[in-house]
Amino acid sequence: ATDKYMEAFSLVKQNFQVTFRSLFTEDDDCDLILLDEENPLDSKIEIIAKPKGKRPKSLSQLSGGEKTLTATALLFSLYLLKPAPFCILDEVDAPLDDRNVAKFTNLIRTFSDNSQFIIITHNKATMKEVDVLYGVYMQEIGVSEMSAVDFRDKKDENIYEAIVN
Amino acid sequence: ATDKYMEAFSLVKQNFQVTFRSLFTEDDDCDLILLDEENPLDSKIEIIAKPKGKRPKSLSQLSGGEKTLTATALLFSLYLLKPAPFCILDEVDAPLDDRNVAKFTNLIRTFSDNSQFIIITHNKATMKEVDVLYGVYMQEIGVSEMSAVDFRDKKDENIYEAIVN
Amino acid sequence: MRLKSLEIRGFKSFANKTIIHFNEPMIGIVGPNGSGKSNIVDSIRWVLGEQKSKELRLESMGDVIFNGTKNRKKGGMAQVTLSFENTRNILPTEYQEVAISRILYRSGESEYRLNDVKCRLKDITNLFMDSGIGSNSYAIIELGMVDDILADKDNARRKMFEQAA
Amino acid sequence: MRLKSLEIRGFKSFANKTIIHFNEPMIGIVGPNGSGKSNIVDSIRWVLGEQKSKELRLESMGDVIFNGTKNRKKGGMAQVTLSFENTRNILPTEYQEVAISRILYRSGESEYRLNDVKCRLKDITNLFMDSGIGSNSYAIIELGMVDDILADKDNARRKMFEQAA
Numbered sequence A, B: 001a002t003d004k005y006m007e008a009f010s011l012v013k014q015n016f017q018v019t020f021r022s023l024f025t026e027d028d029d030c031d032l033i034l035l036d037e038e039n040p041l042d043s044k045i046e047i048i049a050k051p052k053g054k055r056p057k058s059l060s061q062l063s064g065g066e067k068t069l070t071a072t073a074l075l076f077s078l079y080l081l082k083p084a085p086f087c088i089l090d091e092v093d094a095p096l097d098d099r100n101v102a103k104f105t106n107l108i109r110t111f112s113d114n115s116q117f118i119i120i121t122h123n124k125a126t127m128k129e130v131d132v133l134y135g136v137y138m139q140e141i142g143v144s145e146m147s148a149v150d151f152r153d154k155k156d157e158n159i160y161e162a163i164v165n
Numbered sequence C, D: 001m002r003l004k005s006l007e008i009r010g011f012k013s014f015a016n017k018t019i020i021h022f023n024e025p026m027i028g029i030v031g032p033n034g035s036g037k038s039n040i041v042d043s044i045r046w047v048l049g050e051q052k053s054k055e056l057r058l059e060s061m062g063d064v065i066f067n068g069t070k071n072r073k074k075g076g077m078a079q080v081t082l083s084f085e086n087t088r089n090i091l092p093t094e095y096q097e098v099a100i101s102r103i104l105y106r107s108g109e110s111e112y113r114l115n116d117v118k119c120r121l122k123d124i125t126n127l128f129m130d131s132g133i134g135s136n137s138y139a140i141i142e143l144g145m146v147d148d149i150l151a152d153k154d155n156a157r158r159k160m161f162e163q164a165a
């Protein structure tokens, strides 16, 4: 069991270094460390993230968006170990600026050969990147309904207004 | 001390009912309840929020954005007790849809006669509502700088790109 | 294995029968706060066997049934059906298409079905054992999980590694 | 009482001297993830006397000093000055303009100043006692506080009521 865990840990670590660099830049460093190497199955796991030549002493010194990107890179690294047929992301892009939203959706695009991604979002930049948009709304108070939005022929402002108003 | 607390509590409750209705609608209900009325100073406080004719059994049944609006209404209600000369909001609008962002900024506009509001945001709808925008960026790696953005004469996309690229 | 469709009826705010088809790699779901987007995520967790009402934002499991509004009385049951195309024969079954359903009646009676034939939850979890899907796999990523990874709350990181390994 | 300006030098990522002027009711601060926006909020908390390094996202108070990058060595001190116009004579002082400064040297020596005259933190907190500002007043609202109100973590609601009352 320990060997299986150590093997998975080392694969996730490799994935993490690749994924982190695609969300940050190729010059950025990160690492995953087992704090208690004698007892890997019970050990706490430390995350080291050093974006853009900065020298943060710990994760807590990173900004809100940098932390989200780092945690997302780790979650994707776990996912890559055994890609599930589908993956749901619920408003994970909320703390990201537009440039990081683009990196985020581009990364998902590379994974989408193997899995379907369902992305819930309020972010217009994300809405532009997906293949189809489903709008959820309540025509009657308290009752949800959905309809597909084909936006290839609408202007951006109109998609959202079409759904939310 | 108990009287002072009870008086403040009842004022905050009134503020909450008004503020909640300006963030939701005039037909929505909310309440603040002291769970242990015998010992107000040690009592837990319960928040009741019933938006849009729904019947949620507790706060946890509300959506992400509805919870944020409810908590924000309560924070503003406490603020109204003794309005501080300035108020800083750090990305509080992240979980809100565009219509709720507009309600949020309109409410702040009404308070801004008495206090200055500094609003940190990634949200373009919020950026359109403020009186001036300051852009923060790192020209040199790891070193922050700021400059005012006068966007009255720029197109929307250009403001953000001017700052973030 | 690809998702084919999701049918929700009587589950939380989806009082009416609602169907989503999944034909694209990247699917966006948008809509105002409180419209029902996260409820869709809950319905997928639920149909895959989630037992913890807390994970579904409920006080008790019965709360998944549409609980009525001032204009419509509460529902008598909740039903969710998730259909997959068994491409690449990831699922060890002779069917080309697999539909799993979960039904809960207000009486408390509940039922699972595999291609419309009653079965036990165990039959469904056995079916999905090696495919990376289950109600607690990494197929679902929300901001709450990002926070748990960052804070390492209750050894969240180690638990996620164990599940993935 | 109105804010006049904020000057940050050597504080966190603001290695260079940076000045923001506050002339409008609603001021927006925008910029990419990690550019330094929340650091501005930290600098205002700090100059108003915040003693808890955790509230400033630090492991120890010395971490407020610019800690260098691969291209620039670390700073020797951090200094923040916040200036107010004493309109409506809310502050019990004969000055029309009040500037409070806080300085921390890498040696650990620290200093507070009121209109450029050395003073104790106590002098500053006494000055602001009734104006609703202090490092723990409701002048600052971030998403973290919204979460604390919703979860009522460690009786957060009761504590906020006590402070406001």
Ligand SMILES: Nc1ncnc2c1ncn2[C@@H]1O[C@H](COP(=O)(O)OP(=O)(O)OP(=O)(O)O)[C@@H](O)[C@H]1O
Binding pocket: A136, A142, B054, B055, B056, B061, B062, B063, B064, B065, B066, B095, C011, C012, C013, C014, C031, C032, C033, C034, C035, C036, C037, C038, C039, C040, C063, C064, C065, C066, C067, C068
């Ligand atoms: N059993 C139920 N019956 C009817 N309505 C319900 C039930 N359970 C939850 N709801 C309602 O569903 C709504 C929440 O929907 P949901 O969390 O899916 O919103 P959302 O679209 O994700 O919004 P946000 O953008 O704010 O995250 C709440 O307003 C809640 O009252």
Ligand SMILES: Nc1ncnc2c1ncn2[C@@H]1O[C@H](COP(=O)(O)OP(=O)(O)OP(=O)(O)O)[C@@H](O)[C@H]1O
Binding pocket: A054, A055, A056, A061, A062, A063, A064, A065, A066, A095, B136, B142, D011, D012, D013, D014, D031, D032, D033, D034, D035, D036, D037, D038, D039, D040, D063, D064, D065, D066, D067, D068
């Ligand atoms: N003492 C310090 N010296 C140098 N840089 C520091 C110091 N403390 C923090 N930083 C850096 O400041 C950056 C964080 O800035 P901040 O939290 O203000 O970002 P932000 O603009 O709020 O971003 P976001 O939009 O993601 O919330 C981090 O990258 C961190 O490494």
Ligand SMILES: [Mg+2]
Binding pocket: B063, B064, B065, C037, C038, C039
């Ligand atoms: Mg939601």
Ligand SMILES: [Mg+2]
Binding pocket: A063, A064, A065, D037, D038, D039
């Ligand atoms: Mg920030």
